[in-house]
Amino acid sequence: MKNKVRGGLSVWTAPRCRKQEVYIISKYQEFDAPTFEAPTEPVVDEAKLQERLAQYMELELFQMDIGDLIRDYHAQGLPVPPMEQLREEAAAEARKCLETMMVCEAKGHLWKETADPENGTSTLSCRRCGAEEHLRW
Numbered sequence: 481m482k483n484k485v486r487g488g489l490s491v492w493t494a495p496r497c498r499k500q501e502v503y504i505i506s507k508y509q510e511f512d513a514p515t516f517e518a519p520t521e522p523v524v525d526e527a528k529l530q531e532r533l534a535q536y537m538e539l540e541l542f543q544m545d546i547g548d549l550i551r552d553y554h555a556q557g558l559p560v561p562p563m564e565q566l567r568e569e570a571a572a573e574a575r576k577c578l579e580t581m582m583v584c585e586a587k588g589h590l591w592k593e594t595a596d597p598e599n600g601t602s603t604l605s606c607r608r609c610g611a612e613e614h615l616r617w
Contacts, residue, residue: 524579528582529578532582533578536574537574542570545573546563581611589606591606600616601614601616601617
């Protein structure tokens with residue numbers, strides 16, 4: 481797209497660090513507005529997500545998560561909802577976690593490093609999905 485603005489300024493924007501043009505406009509300048517495409521998130525494969533969610537709901541871990549929800553309701557002094565509602569709540573939370581993990585699998589993790597120079601180790605933790613890796617160097 482043509483640009484008739486003379487005073488353009490290039491900047492790097494966080495967190496995606498993609499170069500964008502910022503234009504200083506006065507009422508005397510003409511310009512054709514540039515079009516910026518919104519960054520696209522990778523589309524999560526719905527079939528694979530449903531498959532993983534179904535596998536999770538068959539595990540004993542799912543029953544333990546429902547038990548944790550019941551304990552949370554008791555700890556807060558709230559009435560415990562029916563079992564079907566608890567299952568839906570646990571499944572919704574698991575779905576959200578699985579989606580986040582699948583985005584990290586597609587795009588890569590957002591690693592944050594915590595180093596321990598005395599022991600020669602580092603812990604990498606993902607800011608998006610919470611995955612951790614321990615490295616020895």
